[in-house]
Amino acid sequence: MGTHRLRVNGSWHEVDLPDDTPLLWALREDLGLTGPKYGCGVGACGACTSIVDGSAFRPCTTSVADAVGGDITTIEGLSRRGDHPVQRAWVEQDVAQCGYCQPGQIMTTVALLAEHPDPSDEDIDEALRDNVCRCGTYARIRVAVKRAACLARGER
Template identity: 70%
Template sequence: MARYLLRVNGERHEVEVEGDTPLLWALREELGLTGVKYGCGVGLCGACTSHVDGQAARVCSRTVEDSTKAKITTIEGLSRDGDHPVQRAWRELDVAQCGYCQPGQVMAAAALLARDPDPDDAAIEEALRDNVCRCGTYPRIRAAVRRASRIMREAR
């Protein structure tokens, strides 16, 4: 075991784990950030999607050792009071069904809108295609991304 310093949600945290520990487990088990979900464990489903240096990333397939220089943002750090445009749109359109995949979906959508504030449907599909929703709420997810984009434009 070794000590690693992580920058998560704007704060520095020290964790004592093996270097090859998946970042997902350090976030959930060591830091108590349970909004980050375990899905497949191999980076395919998107349930664990968080931001690493502003980009959507699968934290189940990143190690703690490889994350010490990164700025990490989880769903808990996206907005202190849940008023990020994507979160607002998700609530307005009642996107979640079971909700398990939704933190990863929200984080992927927020990363998309940060780089493309007015994406077309093809860009939305591309950005979210690897985030699996077993409940099939894809039409509501797409609508919420479009709504979040409008909220962001109206705020300018």
């Protein structure tokens, strides 16, 4: 057991967990942040995707010890009102079907747009290729990513 101090969604938190505990469990069980979902536990599906220091990452394969010192953002940290450009685009494009994978899809898109404000189809496909949507909403996801890019630039 060890005490780990984590910066999550702009606030500091302490968790008492073994060093090798997956960060996903700390986020969900200790901090009550249920946006990142457990899908596979091996970083293959993307359901848990969050952002650390501006880059998308998988908390299911990151230990709490390795997360110390990073600035972690989960979907709960994007916007209190749900009006982040990516969230708005997802609603406008009616992307979610079951919704299970959508927090991971959204967080991957946020990281993508930070790096590529006007992404090509290839950029979108590359960034989201390891985020699995079992409902198959990939076409709507691509449209929403492009719409989010427009909204982030202040376009109507």
